[in-house]
Amino acid sequence: MDIDVLGPLGVRVNGVAVMPTAPKPRKVLALLALHVDRVLPVDLLIEELWGQRPPRSARTTLQTYILQLRELIGAALQAGAARSAELEPASQDMVSVSVSVSAKDVLVTAPGGYLLRGGGGSSDVQKFERLAGMGYRAMDAEDFAGAARLLREALSLWSGSALADVQTGAQLEMEVRRLEETRLCALYQRIEADLRLGRHRELLGELTVLVSRYRTHENLHGQFMLALHRSGRRGEALSVYQRLRQALVRDLGLEPSAGLRRLQRAILETSEAPAPAARVLRPEALAGASRDRLVRVD
Numbered sequence: 001m002d003i004d005v006l007g008p009l010g011v012r013v014n015g016v017a018v019m020p021t022a023p024k025p026r027k028v029l030a031l032l033a034l035h036v037d038r039v040l041p042v043d044l045l046i047e048e049l050w051g052q053r054p055p056r057s058a059r060t061t062l063q064t065y066i067l068q069l070r071e072l073i074g075a076a077l078q079a080g081a082a083r084s085a086e087l088e089p090a091s092q093d094m095v096s097v098s099v100s101v102s103a104k105d106v107l108v109t110a111p112g113g114y115l116l117r118g119g120g121g122s123s124d125v126q127k128f129e130r131l132a133g134m135g136y137r138a139m140d141a142e143d144f145a146g147a148a149r150l151l152r153e154a155l156s157l158w159s160g161s162a163l164a165d166v167q168t169g170a171q172l173e174m175e176v177r178r179l180e181e182t183r184l185c186a187l188y189q190r191i192e193a194d195l196r197l198g199r200h201r202e203l204l205g206e207l208t209v210l211v212s213r214y215r216t217h218e219n220l221h222g223q224f225m226l227a228l229h230r231s232g233r234r235g236e237a238l239s240v241y242q243r244l245r246q247a248l249v250r251d252l253g254l255e256p257s258a259g260l261r262r263l264q265r266a267i268l269e270t271s272e273a274p275a276p277a278a279r280v281l282r283p284e285a286l287a288g289a290s291r292d293r294l295v296r297v298d
Helices: 023-034 042-050 058-087 092-100 124-140 144-155 170-196 200-213 218-230 234-252 258-269 283-293
Strands: 002-004 010-013 039-041 107-110 113-116
Touching (some): 002 124, 010 058, 023 042, 023 113, 023 170, 042 058, 042 113, 170 218, 200 218, 218 258, 234 258
């Protein structure tokens, strides 16, 4: 099974898409796919589908959605087996094994919930997390070229907002926010690696878009200020700080952080570009520091 959630939802069994069109079965599949190979409690699925006030028929209706998903999985298994038979007619043993796997073996009823078996297939989330982790370790080792390459490769797995074509309830919305935050952390670190490699001019266009989208994200604004200053655009770097300060005060009632104020003073006091911060923020630290000061404008 191959699973994509970093963009539109995509679930494939033996290369055949398993995609319900109705919103609620799609939600169930999305939540199971995000927790592949783990038991998902029935109560959590019901909360995603109906919130805090589910109908009395919630469990029965959920079972109906599970049956619908199994029908799609069963059809995909059959189609995959038939395709294998056409491509490799001599490999009848392989085909018979494919047919012997049933939809109930893929979407399993477990005590208290359901489990979607990945079967060793690919997951774009798992690949993203692996590449991003390697990129963070490269940053720690001051291998900035390697970090930039790995983090760029990780970010290339995204094809839009997570679960872009799924109507999210409370549980999925929480998962989407978590994924988007990990994406933003990786993006910040990739830009940091590029800054350390002297690519400040190449970053100006990207950072212009990002600070417009995340108008109170201090780390991105700090990177934009640094890139502008190193490009000989000191006045614009200071204007970025003033716009950020106004947004923070207006939207959140906060002043810029001490680190950003130090960067502003460094730009004011010297015409030379200050060195980048020595500390590499871990994803969890960045998330904690930025969460209350991040407002996205779409």
